[in-house]
Each structure stands twice: as C-alpha cells, then as structure tokens.
Amino acid sequence: MIQYDPHRWLHHFFDLKGSMVREIVGRMLVSTVWAVGVVAFHRYVRPVDIPSTVHGLVGVALGLLLVFRTNSSYDRFWEGRKLWGGIVNETRNLARAAGVFLRERDPELYRTLVRWTAVFPSSAASGLRGVRNLGPIAAQLPPGDVQQVAAAQHATLAVAWRMSEALAEGRRRGYYNEYTQMALDQNVQLLIDYVGGCERIHRTPMPFAYMVHLRRALVLYCYSLPFALVDSFGWLAVVATFLVSYVFLGIEEIGVEIEDPFGVDENDLPLEQICGVIHANLLALLPPETSQSPGVPEKVAQSQ
Known part of the structure; x- marks a missing residue:
C-alpha cells in the first residue's frame, strides 16, 4: 500500500505509481486513435456525426x-482491513491472556504458544496469496513441526491447531482449568473466523454478468463518443474522448484493483507490515531465553 499525505494533493498530482494510468494507458490510446480516425473520416470523406442525446442519457x-462498482469494491477492501485488524487484536489478546497463566510458570510452553501465534498471520497472508510461507518466526520453532504444518492441506488451520494444542498442554499440566482453556481458545476460534472472512472475499469475485455488462457498456460508450462530439467539437473531440476514457476506464480499474485487497498490488493492504507489527508485539512479551526453564523437564521442553 502506498503511504501518502491526503492534505498535499498537488504533491501527488503527477504520480504514476498506484494511479491506474499504467493499467489503462493502452485502452486510452486505442480509443484516442479511434477518435482521430473518426474525426478525419468526418472531415475529409463524409459526415458521420450522430445526435449526442443518447450519449447524454447513457452517460x-x-x-x-x-x-x-467502486463502492462494492471498497466495501470488500474495508472489510478485509477490518478482518486483519481483528487478527491483530486477537493475537495480542491470546498472548496477553495466556501470559497470565504461563509466562512465569512455564516460559518454554509460553514461548511455543506465542511463536505459533506469531506464525499465524504470516501463514494466513501467504495462503491468501496462493503461496506457502510461514514467515520468519517459524525458524524459532522445531523444524519437524514446521515441516508438518507447511505440508498440511490448510497450513493456517494447522498453525491454529498447534496453538490450541499448546493451550491444551497448559491445562494438562495443571496451570488452569478446562473453562479457562475454553476461554483462551476462543481467541483461536476468532482468528479462524477472520481468516475465513478473508478467504470469502478472496474467492468470491464480482458477479461475472455485472463485470461483462459494465465493460461492454464502457467500450461501446467510449468508442461511439467521437461520433456524438465530432460535429460540435471538431478535432477537440479527440481530446474529449481521451479525457472521458481516462475518467471512466480509470474508475473501473480502481474497482478491479481493490476488490481483492490481499495481493501485492500497489493499492492492496500492507499485509507484510501488519504481520511485522504482530511479530514485534508478540515477541516483546516473551520472557528472556534461558538454557532450561525452571520446573520444566528437558525432554518436555524439547518436545514443544
């Protein structure tokens, strides 16, 4: 995502990055060249002008x-941002609440839980982008467990299972009762709900019929516009067609850009930055590393 100051609009007036110009410049040039041909044919061969009433109504x-189109796409964009805000909050809540019971009693188990929790957003972001990457925190976990999770059918769900298993281990060791475990595990359930919401947005494009009809209407409008303007505008009809094409095609392309906000485009959500914030927040809660946590047998600690 591009960071900018909304109060300095002139500073970004000529920016190309993230402005959709690169995406629509080919279509704009084709419509402009077509307008040049229409005006030339009208002036030097025979008149081809038509009344502008229809274009006024269709416009x-x-x-x-x-x-x-753009409102629907922005709703999807904003819902995606709210879902990732929920992921930020629930990972913090889980690490905070579990730390009350585990941080002092069983630092190694707490480290395991927090590290899997920190892996969760990286796994979710990678899954939404169609890749398998558990992020940098995975290097701090047992390699065998990481390989099993990475090879799972749904890696993010496998990470959540590891988180729930760490919470269950805390109950088995007597650090809290089953009701506390259920309360802590509610954070994990909410994380799965948020990822499911993101997957719903990612896997449900705009209805095909709406997209096709809108694009056909755009093409017909922009390519027939020179016929409606040539009689009154003359060669300026070329400029008018260029401007109208830029506005209409740009608006449509903005909708395409933000309807799935989990990719790597310039206007997508900054998932790497969000994951980095979660990593920093959670790792800051970890107790200092020691050779062996007091009261935890070495074999048990290694098994985590």
Whole structure:
C-alpha cells in the first residue's frame, strides 16, 4: 500500500505509481486513435456525426454503474482491513491472556504458544496469496513441526491447531482449568473466523454478468463518443474522448484493483507490515531465553 499525505494533493498530482494510468494507458490510446480516425473520416470523406442525446442519457446510467462498482469494491477492501485488524487484536489478546497463566510458570510452553501465534498471520497472508510461507518466526520453532504444518492441506488451520494444542498442554499440566482453556481458545476460534472472512472475499469475485455488462457498456460508450462530439467539437473531440476514457476506464480499474485487497498490488493492504507489527508485539512479551526453564523437564521442553 502506498503511504501518502491526503492534505498535499498537488504533491501527488503527477504520480504514476498506484494511479491506474499504467493499467489503462493502452485502452486510452486505442480509443484516442479511434477518435482521430473518426474525426478525419468526418472531415475529409463524409459526415458521420450522430445526435449526442443518447450519449447524454447513457452517460448518466454508466456513471451510476461505475459508482456502484467502486463502492462494492471498497466495501470488500474495508472489510478485509477490518478482518486483519481483528487478527491483530486477537493475537495480542491470546498472548496477553495466556501470559497470565504461563509466562512465569512455564516460559518454554509460553514461548511455543506465542511463536505459533506469531506464525499465524504470516501463514494466513501467504495462503491468501496462493503461496506457502510461514514467515520468519517459524525458524524459532522445531523444524519437524514446521515441516508438518507447511505440508498440511490448510497450513493456517494447522498453525491454529498447534496453538490450541499448546493451550491444551497448559491445562494438562495443571496451570488452569478446562473453562479457562475454553476461554483462551476462543481467541483461536476468532482468528479462524477472520481468516475465513478473508478467504470469502478472496474467492468470491464480482458477479461475472455485472463485470461483462459494465465493460461492454464502457467500450461501446467510449468508442461511439467521437461520433456524438465530432460535429460540435471538431478535432477537440479527440481530446474529449481521451479525457472521458481516462475518467471512466480509470474508475473501473480502481474497482478491479481493490476488490481483492490481499495481493501485492500497489493499492492492496500492507499485509507484510501488519504481520511485522504482530511479530514485534508478540515477541516483546516473551520472557528472556534461558538454557532450561525452571520446573520444566528437558525432554518436555524439547518436545514443544
């Protein structure tokens, strides 16, 4: 995601990065060249102008369709950001609440829980992008466990299972009762819910019929516009077609860019930054490393 100061709009007036110009420049140039051909044919061969009434009416309807398109895409973008805000909060809540029972009594078990919790957002972000990457914190966990999780059918779910298993181990060792375990595990359940919400957005594109109809309407409007403007605008119809194409095609492309906000495009959510914040917050809660945690047998500590 591009960071910017919204109060200094002139500072970004000529920016190309993230502005959708690169994505639509080909379509804009084609419509502009087409407008040049229409104007030249009208002036030097025979008139081909048409009344502009239809374009005035269709332009209003097309504008409403584009507004609905961008609003729907931004709703998906903002819902995705809220879901990731929930992931930030629940990982913090789990580490904070579990630390009350485990940090002093069983530092090694607490480290295991916190590290798996820190792996969770990295696994979720990678899964949404179609790759398998558990992030840098996975290097601090047993390699065998990490390999099993990475090879799982749903790596993020496997990470959540490791988190729940660490909480269950705390109950088995007598650090809290089963009701406390259930309360702590509610954070894990919410994390799974948030990831499911992100997957719903990622795997459900805009309805195909709506997308196709809107793009057909855009093409017909932009390519027939020179015929409606050539009689009154002359060669300026080329400039008008260029500007209208830039506005309409740019709005549609913005909707495409933000409807799935979990990728690596310039306007997608900064998932790496969010994961980095979670890593820093959680690792700061860990107790200092020692050769062996007091009261924890060496074999048990290694098994975690």
